[in-house]
Amino acid sequence: MRVATDISPAALAIPCFSSKSAPRNVSGIIANQRDSFAKYRPGYIICIVGILQTIVSQKRQTLKNVKASLPLRYIREKIADAGSTRDFRSAVKRPPNTAIRLIAEIKKASPSQGIIRKNFDHLSIARTYEEKHVDAISVLTEEDFFEGNISFIPQVKKITSRPVLRKDFIFDDYQIFEARAFEADAILLIAAILERNQAAEYLHLARELGLSVLFEIHGQRELEIALSIGVDMVGINNRNLDTLQVDLNTTITLRKFIPTGVIVVSESGIRSRENVMKLEELGVDALLIGSSLMAVPDIGQKIDELRGSP
Known part of the structure; x- marks a missing residue:
């Protein structure tokens, strides 16, 4: 896809970032996936379209190397020596008449923004x-x-008492064993990259290993799959993983279809106290916030702002 040089990135309505702030392998991916990317000049702006499958394809190649260097038998041995997990699900469940819970993210870069936090x-x-x-x-x-x-996970766990979620693109059972071996307390499963039977199998495996599962959805069909396989913690991603566009109405629309007893987490695009209050009123249990925290100099101050603390 080619983009005319007289069209601004904003007019394209797709995620764009400068080459200087792009994640490290983007230039190579552009060379291999020209139909998924377009370059905008002047200023060498990269605009991303249909990124999800590109990420998964790249991850499959990376995982082959990981498996070769650290076979599953060693991962299983590492799990045997691991301690018990922290209860992620209980930590993010919101009791009645209490403040919405916060899952704060550690993230350096993203496909939609490039490098978010330089230091x-x-x-x-x-x-x-x-x-x-x-x-x-x-x-x-x-x-x-x-x-x-x-x-990062075991390093973070050494200095915090909080349960930790491994956020990644999981499509192989090896990654679930790997998460447990590296001391994760919970994993993210993304409906958009899993078949129903595969999702059910991974949900069962994770629970056997003592891991909580945050099952990510973006639409009603994915929600139906989640409920049919017994998911008890749903993450509603307000970001479309193909276009990377964000709309908080995604949570607003889907929340009413989620039964009592299933924990609801809203993900992506939560930037202000107003956003937080709106989702709190909907009965959302927790918010997963990353970019809004990573993009500011004073993370603690931003947390106070989102919570409405003085």
Whole structure:
């Protein structure tokens, strides 16, 4: 796809970022996936279309190398030596007449924004989250597009008492064992990249390993699948994973179809106290917030702002 040079990125209504702030492997992906990207000039702006399958395709290649270097038998041995998990689900469940829960994310970059936090220090961020008494922490472990690493999880857990979610693109049972071995307390499963039977199998495996599961959906059909396989914690992603566009109405629309007893987490696009209050009024249990925290100099101050603290 080619974009005329007299059209601004804003007019395209698709995510764009400068080449200087792009995640490290974007240029190589553009070379291999020209139909999924367009370059806008001047200023070398990259605009992303249909990114989800590109991420998954890249992740499959990366996972092959990981499996070769650390076979499953070693992962299982590591699990045998691991301690018990922290209760992520209980941490984000919101009792009646209490404030909405906060899952604060550690994330350096994203496909929609490129590098979000230039002076990125995951341990410093984790300390801030501990000091601010967030309810749980989400750690991006995808390396190529988000510049995360699974090694962040045990490092973060050493300095915080909060349960930790491994946020990644999981499509292989190896990744679930890997999450447990690296001390995650919960994993994210994304409906958009899993078949129904696969999702059910992974949900069962994770629970057997003592992991909570946040099952991410974006539409009603995915919600129906989630409920049919016994999911008890649904993450409504306000971001369309193909276009990366964000709309908080996604949570507003889907919330009413989720039965009592299923924990509801709203993800993406939560930037203001007004957003928080709106979702709180809907009966949402928890908010997963990343970019809004990563993009500001003072993360603690932003948390106070979102909570309405003086």
